[in-house]
Amino acid sequence: MASFVFAVAAYVAGSIKIVNEGEAALVERFGRYQRTLSPGLNFTLPVIxxxxxxxxREQVFDVPPQDAVTKDVVQVKADAVVFWEIDDLYKVHYQVDDIKTAIESFVLTSLRTAISQMDMTELLSARSDLSSTLLQDINSVTDEWGRPHSAGGCEGSEV
Structure with a gap:
């Protein structure tokens, strides 16, 4: 009888999942999506x-500095910082393999493309425009799974 009570207590204890504020949780039953858990006390079926x-929560991602070439063939070092948070954990988990790598790749591509369409004087005078252009480009792709807040920057130049 004591072992039965212990087994029931262990089962109940194993079924309680606490999701903290600023977190979300997905429940998969036998490998298939079942539901999304909100912050607070939640119950699941252990083993199954x-x-x-x-x-x-908002996360900061510092994209490593990259070499880029302006329209007037001046080589610059471009750096970007992206602040983002996950809006829909389901979409992030099932549509993107690695969200940080996806954001980094897209930011680098967008940054190089934007810089290549400007000459050096435009680039130096329009850094805020570059950031807003970069943010718009990122938003067009990441609206599905996250929400970037700000991005971009061209830290310095090397001629």
Whole structure:
């Protein structure tokens, strides 16, 4: 009888999942999406359900400096910082393999493209325009799975 009570207590304890504020959790039952858990106390089926917890807080991603060439063939060093947060954990988890790599690749491509369409004087005078252009480009792609807040920057130049 004591072992039965212990087994029931262990089962109940294993079914309780606490999701903290600033986090979301996905429940997969036998490998298939079941539901999304909100912050607070949640109940799942132990052994049958798998819980995947990830943060929905704002995150900062510093893209490493990259070499880029302006329209007038001046080589510059471009640096970007992206502030973003996950809006829909379901979409991020099932549509993107690695969100940080996806954001980094897209930011680098957008940054190089934007810089290549400006000459050096435009680039130096329009850094805020570059940031807003970069943010618009990122938003067009990431609206599906996240929400970047600000991005971009051209730190310095090397001729």
């Amino acid at each position: 359900d798998t819980v995947i917890i990830d943060t929905t």
